[in-house]
Amino acid sequence: MISEEHEMTAELFRNRPELARELLEGTFGIELPEYDKARTDAGDCTDFAPVPYRADAVVVFLSADILHKERFGSDVVMTVVVEVQRKYKDSKAWTWPLYLATLRARNKSPVMLLVICPDEKEARKCRQEIYLGHPGWVLCPLVVSPASIPTITDSDVAAQSPELAVLSAVTHGADPAKGKDILRAMHDGFAALDPDKAYLYADYVLRMLPAAPRAYLEELLTTGTAKYRSDYALRCKAEGRAEGLAEGRAEGRAEGLVEGRAEGYAMAVLDALSQRGVAVPQEAAERIQRCTDLAQLKEWHGRALTAESVDELFA
Numbered sequence: 649m650i651s652e653e654h655e656m657t658a659e660l661f662r663n664r665p666e667l668a669r670e671l672l673e674g675t676f677g678i679e680l681p682e683y684d685k686a687r688t689d690a691g692d693c694t695d696f697a698p699v700p701y702r703a704d705a706v707v708v709f710l711s712a713d714i715l716h717k718e719r720f721g722s723d724v725v726m727t728v729v730v731e732v733q734r735k736y737k738d739s740k741a742w743t744w745p746l747y748l749a750t751l752r753a754r755n756k757s758p759v760m761l762l763v764i765c766p767d768e769k770e771a772r773k774c775r776q777e778i779y780l781g782h783p784g785w786v787l788c789p790l791v792v793s794p795a796s797i798p799t800i801t802d803s804d805v806a807a808q809s810p811e812l813a814v815l816s817a818v819t820h821g822a823d824p825a826k827g828k829d830i831l832r833a834m835h836d837g838f839a840a841l842d843p844d845k846a847y848l849y850a851d852y853v854l855r856m857l858p859a860a861p862r863a864y865l866e867e868l869l870t871t872g873t874a875k876y877r878s879d880y881a882l883r884c885k886a887e888g889r890a891e892g893l894a895e896g897r898a899e900g901r902a903e904g905l906v907e908g909r910a911e912g913y914a915m916a917v918l919d920a921l922s923q924r925g926v927a928v929p930q931e932a933a934e935r936i937q938r939c940t941d942l943a944q945l946k947e948w949h950g951r952a953l954t955a956e957s958v959d960e961l962f963a
Contacts, residue, residue: 653818653925656852657732657764658704660811662688663845667811668707668728668762675796678760681725683709689727689755703747705730708755722756731763734925736773745780745787763791766819766925794819801829806837813837814849817865818856827861835868855922913945920952921961932958 661667665686672678689706709726717723729747733740748759765771771793778787797819800806806813813834821827821834834853838846850869854862914937921928928936939945948961955961 653766653856653922654704654732654734657815658730660814661705661707661730664809664811665707667809668730669709670809670812671764671792672728672760672762672790674798675792676790678790680709681758682711683725684712685710689751703729703751704732706751708757720756724755724757727751727755727757727759729759729761731761733763733765733774734767734770736765736770740774741776741778744789745778748787761787761789763789765791765793768793768795799823799826799830801826801833803833803836806833807840808837810834810837810841810845810849814853817853821853821857821865822861828864831861831865832868835865855919913942913949914939917945917948917952917961920949921955921958926952926955926957928958932962935962 665688669680669686672680686707686709689708707728707730708724709728710723711717711725712723716725729744729751731740731744731747744761748761752759763771763774765774771791774789774791776789778789779785780787797815798812799820800813800816806816817830817834821831823830831853835850838850841849850865854865857865917936918928918933936945936948939948951961951963
């Protein structure tokens with residue numbers, strides 16, 4: 649099952665296709681051909697085979713140049729396949745070339761593979777060259793790892809690319825030296841976003857952060873008069889996520905552990921699983937939230953720190 653981290657990272661590219669260009673240029677120094685606009689494309693890479701293949705996100709860069717379209721039969725000047733890969737899988741050596749070949753033929757354009765990997769060790773595996781057999785035909789994935797995600801501490805930069813600021817916050821928001829500056833820059837940059845999108849991004853970052861930086865971000869989100877801040881607080885209260893966030897969502901999780909509240913432990917279990925990228929089906933989440941046995945919740949919390957699946961949690 650796809651984790652929240654996996655899906656939300658792909659969603660950042662779907663919401664703002666320009667994020668692909670920013671990472672390609674900022675991380676690898678790759679300049680794209682001249683283009684007029686960027687948009688997302690269908691990620692379906694299956695033509696006639698019965699087995700479906702689907703990329704996480706596909707970004708196409710388009711030219712308004714009529715001569716280009718007449719020459720190549722397409723207005724696409726570059727196609728970028730974005731794959732979110734928490735752990736390397738040997739099967740990717742077979743499917744990634746398929747994605748590129750299929751989309752190259754469909755869009756009649758050059759193609760590139762951009763892999764987003766939140767783990768440095770796994771990123772090294774993702775960077776392995778893929779030999780396709782034909783002499784000189786080698787695929788070298790372009791892999792963005794935590795070390796190459798920029799630390800955005802400037803509010804203006806965050807406003808120009810809120811999605812990149814979200815990646816920065818998720819990756820570096822817990823940094824003792826720069827974490828607060830990164831979270832504040834992202835928070836200030838949200839003022840340029842539609843409230844719905846700001847709410848979505850803020851909630852995602854909160855779920856990915858440990859207790860201390862989460863509490864700091866919550867304070868930023870629930871103070872002041874900005875529209876998205878008040879909108880965020882009202883929505884959280886309506887959803888019953890805490891007793892109105894004024895008391896602090898962190899209180900229900902961090903302080904809830906100290907006070908021995910079942911609710912606090914349940915939230916801590918779900919947080920631990922989320923931060924490690926473990927998928928939690930709705931039925932399992934409800935089972936955890938309904939539990940009032942503190943001893944059981946403490947045991948689950950201990951297991952959640954190392955479990956690779958929900959089955960291991962309940963074993």
